[in-house]
Amino acid sequence: MIVLDSHVWYWWVNLEHNRLPSETIQMIESAPRVGVSAVSCYELALAHYRGRLELPLPPQDWFSRALDGSDVELLPLTAGIAMRAVELTNIHRDPFDRIIIATTIELDAMLASIDGHFSAYPELASRLIAAPR
DSSP states (O other), X not given: OEEEOHHHHHHHHTTOGGGSOHHHHHHHHHOSXXXXXXXXXXXXXXXXXXXXXXXXXXXXXXXXXXXXXXXXEEEOOOHHHHHHHHHSOOSOOOHHHHHHHHHHHHTTOEEEXXXXXXXXXXXXXXXXXXXXX
16 A cells, blocks of 8 residues: 655646656556545645645545545544554654654555655655655
8 A cells, every 4th residue: 555645645636747756656556555644634625725735626625536536545543543643753743744654654555755854754664655856
């Protein structure tokens, strides 16, 4: 399974594949499962609300199409993921990034992201598909 970080999910669904290396695209396309943490919905909705991101549709409509109209699964926030997020190495404090990282680890998955902080997490060693900016 590959977990998509919020920005990668946005680019993937909106067919902005030019923002991702071809190797990352191939890995996502060939993965048996591709998922996104439920907190990514919050991150994208908040960015849209604050004017930092323009969704092509109202957020609820975009989420429906981005999930129902694709092979990307919405991954729940479980108690195990919450505890794993709290227990991660203290690299940075963004709780949503920590939940996305913990989701990846709990599901024994890979994580596609360009977030520069993620490579500092020892817990993500050999799990990070880092797309350069």
